[in-house]
Amino acid sequence: AQTVTQSQPEMSVQEAETVTLSCTYDTSESDYYLFWYKQPPSRQMILVIRQEAYKQQNATENRFSVNFQKAAKSFSLKISDSQLGDAAMYFCAYRNTGNQFYFGTGTSLTVIP
């Protein structure tokens, strides 16, 4: 089974600064998809960004970007110009071609005003 590891249980960043959240995964598949989800205190799971494994180009969505290193099985999330509304729990997720999802244990991000 695939495993997803988030080694940073908690992170903090000053408002307007940049922070990077780490994620590694273990798989023997070559075709898969990766996601970052945000969970604010409201508990709702919100998709932040997605990446197809066959694409070499790193995905970006406004202030959010990823550093996808397929050989290293690494998928980090960079948040630029951090805002107070970015404070949340962030989950890294792996989806295989069988449509099964695997989630990391999450990183709690605090944004300091």
Added chain:
Amino acid sequence: NAGVTQTPKFQVLKTGQSMTLQCAQDMNHEYMSWYRQDPGMGLRLIHYSVGAGITDQGEVPNGYNVSRSTTEDFPLRLLSAAPSQTSVYFCASSPRGLSQTYEQYFGPGTRLTVT
């Protein structure tokens, strides 16, 4: 288009009681799943379904039962509640496309406490 809906939002049960958590989606998604979220453990898959009439076990299925009689609905049954089932439960759905980067769409969650 309501997306994925879950009821109830909160529930308190006594040990040994049974109940059903409801989940419905109106996006015609084939794939539906139930997760539980516990502190420090992320989301763990309980059961999933790839279409009406087809269900399978996930990582932590014991104590839970599911059925999928329609594409829209995927209820989760707790057969005899135990304190270890105190958790937040999420239902999610996604299309079954293999060549698209379809994410899972989540319901708002149910916070269950078993005393």
